[in-house]
Amino acid sequence: MTLTSSIKRDYFYNLVKNGKRADGRKFDEFRNIEIETGFISKAEGSARVKIGKTQVVAGIKMDIGEPYPDSPEKGVMMTAAELIPLASPDFEAGPPREDAIELARVVDRGIRESEVIGLDKLCIVPGEIIWLVFIDIHIIDFDGNLFDAASLAALAALFNTIVPIERMRPNLEKLQEKNPSIKIYLEEHQKDYQLPMNEPPISCTSVKFNDVVVLDPSLDEEEIAEVRLTVATDKNGDIRAMQKGLNGSFTIEEIKKVIKASIDNGKEIRSKLEKSTGN
């Protein structure tokens, strides 16, 4: 937790009272978003997302493993986020703290609950062998709104992901002796193929301070925020996930406004995502 001087806080309070933001944006306007995919060749999929000065790298690794007993025919996904000390003077080395865990869980939930990854198509032998999908998110430069940057980076990396049949073939062939049905899978899947994906929800975060709600908060705005709301919307403009944070409160009107801004901006971000991943 960083302390914010009252001078700085008053400055931001005055700005929004006059309808302005420090970087000249409108209240419901995102910063510039850049998405670059596939720049890490060692990873099955990768993406670098910049929202303003916030910079996040996500990488996807895949491996084979055993399914959970309650979903014997489904692949398994895991999400981890690291707030590495590279990104901010306030991030420390060591095992993930609660904010890194919350971030990873919110991103994980958004992808898992909306069934963005076709996990049902990642089964090799039912009840025996399935694909594991690891989503690793690294915060490289921190200027606020990690929820949206991390979700977008994870999605862009997933759309860029190739299932590494070629790389895993020796391992799979070794297992074939014990488990002959692997052969059927290998015959059906001769080559690497695109990770099966469904329509993703896009998340947009707003914060409120001094009775004003602003979208895509910068770090300065996040530090004085009283309450935060993340809304993920799908292609039809329906709501797919929400998360309120911090100890402040919204009125119902404000929440409706936040949802509308999330739908409108979600559309634009979705088309950027589609463009960058060629979908």
Added chain:
Amino acid sequence: MEQDIKFIDDDGKRLDGRKYDELREIKIEAGVLHRAEGSCYLEWGSNKVVAAVYGPREAIPRHSQNPLKAIVRARYNMAAFSVDDRKRPGPDRRSREISKVISEALEKVILTEKFPRAAIEVNIEVLEAEAGTRCAGLTAAGVALADAGIPMKDIPVACAAGKIGSKDDYGKKIGGNIVLDLGKQEDNFGDADLPIAISPRNGEILLLQMDGHLTLDEFDNALNLAIKGCNIISKIQKEALLQKYQVDMEVD
């Protein structure tokens, strides 16, 4: 171990087409992060590394402080997706060791006595790894420290040389070749690796490690070759810094 790799073809070219004294392609950009005091993005072959410098600031915990000088804390960390088989996040024994030798190398060039009780933190994040990440990391750290304006005697730079192909097609021992900047396969199946870091102005050795098998002559050869490599990379480091600060001056 695969013994049928032919490391050098009949034209004297290596597996990736390089000559014996040729580096992989290196790209350096200074000042890529906005929160850090200084930062650097470096691509070296397919190695991709980001380095960021924080400090000098009060060293925490307090018992780590030195009342006479600053402590230098480098932290080398590999991303889970930087290698073929996913690496478990967090420091392992290898990255702790690399962090230690890099910290010690950097400490030699930084004027630490100017900042008693302070810590200078250097974070090195390996986004993609393919042989020679410690040299890439240290080289990036050198640029990031300069970008942060940390007073230094010199900008440290690192490079490796090694020995490859000392067995012929039948596994019999033959001479082998000393080459600059080992690639992935050369590192995995080669005979020796000698990463060094130097202070290029006076040639002082800041970091030296070796594994494998070298005769005295081969060591001399490899060391000279690695120093030659360091000097080439040192120029690229300075160009990257110049590029950032020249542009800044023109804008102002």
